[in-house]
Amino acid sequence: MFLLFSANIAAAAQPIIHVGILRNVTEATVGSKGLFEVGFSKTAQTSYYNHPITIKIKNNSLYVDSKKVISDRITLRTEDNQVLINGRKYRGTLEIINNAPKSFAVVEVLPLDEYLYGIIKHEISPKWPEEAIKAQVVAARTYALKNFGKHAKDGYDLCNSTCCQVYGGLESEDRISNALVDATTGEILTYQSELISTPYHGFCGGYTEDPRNVWEGLTKIKYLPIKKCTYCKKAPRYNWSARFERTKIESILSAGGFNVGKIKNIKITDKSPSGRAIEIRITHKDGKILLKANKFRLLMGADVIRSAMFKIKKDKDAYVFDGTGWGHGVGMCQEGAKGMAEKGFNYRQILQFYYPGTEIKQWAL
Ligand SMILES: [Zn+2]
Numbered sequence: 001m002f003l004l005f006s007a008n009i010a011a012a013a014q015p016i017i018h019v020g021i022l023r024n025v026t027e028a029t030v031g032s033k034g035l036f037e038v039g040f041s042k043t044a045q046t047s048y049y050n051h052p053i054t055i056k057i058k059n060n061s062l063y064v065d066s067k068k069v070i071s072d073r074i075t076l077r078t079e080d081n082q083v084l085i086n087g088r089k090y091r092g093t094l095e096i097i098n099n100a101p102k103s104f105a106v107v108e109v110l111p112l113d114e115y116l117y118g119i120i121k122h123e124i125s126p127k128w129p130e131e132a133i134k135a136q137v138v139a140a141r142t143y144a145l146k147n148f149g150k151h152a153k154d155g156y157d158l159c160n161s162t163c164c165q166v167y168g169g170l171e172s173e174d175r176i177s178n179a180l181v182d183a184t185t186g187e188i189l190t191y192q193s194e195l196i197s198t199p200y201h202g203f204c205g206g207y208t209e210d211p212r213n214v215w216e217g218l219t220k221i222k223y224l225p226i227k228k229c230t231y232c233k234k235a236p237r238y239n240w241s242a243r244f245e246r247t248k249i250e251s252i253l254s255a256g257g258f259n260v261g262k263i264k265n266i267k268i269t270d271k272s273p274s275g276r277a278i279e280i281r282i283t284h285k286d287g288k289i290l291l292k293a294n295k296f297r298l299l300m301g302a303d304v305i306r307s308a309m310f311k312i313k314k315d316k317d318a319y320v321f322d323g324t325g326w327g328h329g330v331g332m333c334q335e336g337a338k339g340m341a342e343k344g345f346n347y348r349q350i351l352q353f354y355y356p357g358t359e360i361k362q363w364a365l
């Protein structure tokens with residue numbers, strides 16, 4: 001059987017990425033607007049459909065429209081390189097991978113830049129100045145390559161959630177940010193010729209953070225120092241406040257696996273030169289709990305206690321966290337990148353500011 005549709009992606013001289021769109025699912029509908037080709041790994045057979053098909057898994061086997069197939073990998077290819085997964089539009093081709101016994105994954109296969117098209121809008125607004133968007137594109141491209149193969153054991157490189165980078169496919173694309181992905185094609189950040197990790201966050205609130213103060217088990221990373229940043233001052237909701245009743249904190253901590261009695265006080269016991277809390281001590285009726293401020297923040301709700309740059313005050317039987325910043329504070333401050341671009345800095349200068357000592361290089365196959 002000949003292949004009706006040519007492999008469009010093979011023509012693109014850039015890395016091909018496998019993105020896990022549906023993971024650990026037992027049922028999915030896939031297809032396209034027109035005719036599409038379905039290939040079966042084991043038999044090398046192909047079939048053509050012009051209506052969406054339903055994939056299911058039962059007793060270790062995949063089923064296409066209730067018909068059992070012996071292949072563990074099914075591919076789906078369309079003429080216009082547009083596919084539908086549960087009604088949502090994506091580019092490229094699809095692979096359905098049997099992760100027996102109980103579930104399968106639907107994986108989108110596409111060139112790296114087309115993947116980036118579906119990332120940027122989830123990070124920053126396409127209405128931001130172009131130089132800030134370009135800085136975000138280069139950081140996101142570097143991040144993707146650095147984390148390539150993170151989910152290799154499940155049959156794809158990256159997933160589509162915050163675990164990797166939030167990715168929304170064709171429906172998340174924007175004409176302007178797509179053009180800026182194209183304008184910076186192949187550009188990545190390196191330090192001493194090595195691909196770097198490029199963390200970024202909403203806004204720092206005055207100082208970026210040393211990653212060792214946020215995550216455990218790290219050694220010093222030269223290109224991620226604490227930097228004074230005055231560029232994010234205009235960020236919306238620059239200052240925030242979160243109030244928790246004592247009993248609420250107790251129930252969150254105990255749901256998080258901590259053995260906690262009636263809380264007597266909560267104190268910051270270690271603070272970064274950036275102004276962020278590093279460690280929190282919770283004294284309760286039966287003892288003490290020491291935990292990393294970032295971990296505490298994630299437990300309480302990352303969108304409620306938005307960063308570890310806070311002060312704690314007691315108010316009756318509640319605790320109030322007054323803070324600034326959004327996110328972990330490491331690497332590029334996104335609102336700061338916007339502020340720098342508005343002041344006339346270009347994306348190279350923005351990246352150099354937040355990842356000092358790094359170099360932009362052209363990715364090579
Ligand atoms: Zn992931």
Ligand SMILES: [Zn+2]
Nearest residue numbers: 229232333336
């Ligand atoms: Zn900042």
